[in-house]
Amino acid sequence: MTLPALRDNALRRGTTIRITIATLDPTNDWVMKAYADFRNNRASAGWTPERARTEIYSSILAAAVYKNEAPRLEIEFSLSPSLWLLSIDVSDRVILVTGQNRGDSCLAIGRESELYQQWRDEMYSTYSGGRTIKPMLPGLRVADLPEPSEETLTSILAFFSDLGLPLEQDKARDVATYMARSHNYV
Template sequence: MGRVGAALRRIAPWAAQNADGAIALGLAITVGILGIMPDEIFGKDGQEIQNQLVSAATLVILALVATALLRDRLRQAPVEATITSGALSELPVRLARLEQIETLVTGTRRALDELQLVRVLASPLEIAQAHSDARAGTTRWSFKGGTGTFLRAVTLPECVAAARKDKRHLTVRIEIIDPTNNEVCEAYAHYRRSLADAPDVTGETWTPDRVRKESYATILAAFWHRQRYGLLDIGVGLSSTMTTFRWDLSAARVIMTIEDPNRAMTALAGTFYYESCDTELRLSLEQARRVPLESYKLVPLSDEPTVEEVQELFRGVELPLPRTYNDRDIVDITRKALRAKDPYELPQRT
């Protein structure tokens, strides 16, 4: 009896909260019992009485079920009203905020990814490897800097040779110091001497005259390569201002170097830094004095251009050499144009 009492005590609170359901359940059990009881129990009209009891109990059960459903609906109505008027009405605002947060996270992730791709190069070997990777298979090259010594010595010859081997088009854009502008030549020479007054790896010191010759040599090299490779589209601009940076931009990456051979920066194509440098080089070249390289057929240059050919070429493109230049000076320009020494050449390992 104790166990039965304990069970009833546990069931009582539930039955009180769900009286209609409890009554319906009890009636359902009762109807089930009546249905299986023998007819004789209810007398001679037991079948009829049994059927009436089952039918009446069934109606009561259906009424109780309907009452329970209505009660549950009444209970849910305030909840639905609260959800509809509150949370659901604020849902568009919350979704908009989530979209803003997602956009912010996406933009931040993209910015961090691009910053990670701006890499500092900390040795001549890393810088040389970056230039090699940039030249590999490129169809374009843009340069902006001082006089383009490394461009003449390595970049231009190797890019043209690779393009000729693959029989593909190559676009080159170059911006260097204007050799006819004495002020910028003197400023650049003073800057280079202030960094190192001793001769560099070429064995020369930086003077205004050397700056002029180096720039003339780059122009001559551009004409010489253009005459020898028909798929080379090359342009040269002459700047009246100097820069302490050098930009080398290919289809794959950009490399920014300074006079320190152990420091440089590089970024891959598609990054914010790369696209910004590309825009800078294009706009800067548009403001520079253009060399009429479309006149490359004006004076055919020999494999080893003569003094007369060089003089005639620069007169024809309205960049006459200084009158003080003699044959030795012109030979020096030709040597720098076609056999320039790599100023960043690494020593050979033994």
């Protein structure tokens, strides 16, 4: 499920939704290179460590922006120092295990399966092995991102600096506009 759908669900239901996201640590050059190399050895060529880093920064920015639109979203990231290849999405009812490419097959494991708890443990052990951040950037909206002003870019740079995620000034616009794309898979 995507962040926009979770945002809409939180607003519609008026309830808190807790989201924990394990992702690769964008400051770890080895992990970024290993991920780009893996992606380039598959059907999705054109990956660089910088592209991987931009996507992760964009996902973190997206979380902060969607939290602004739905304050009942509780979003936390774990930045992992290790490489992994499967995406594990855990809910109270089902776990979805997918590959990295859009349209990859999905393994659905229902809560009643004896494998549910094992996959849940896998996800949370990965999560607990990383540095935790809670992205918050009050005032920023999705509408601010396709063509960010200098003030917005300055806010984005300060946001990432406060999280301990250095971002070069010339990359802030790339991260903002990347996040605004309609096909973000966060």
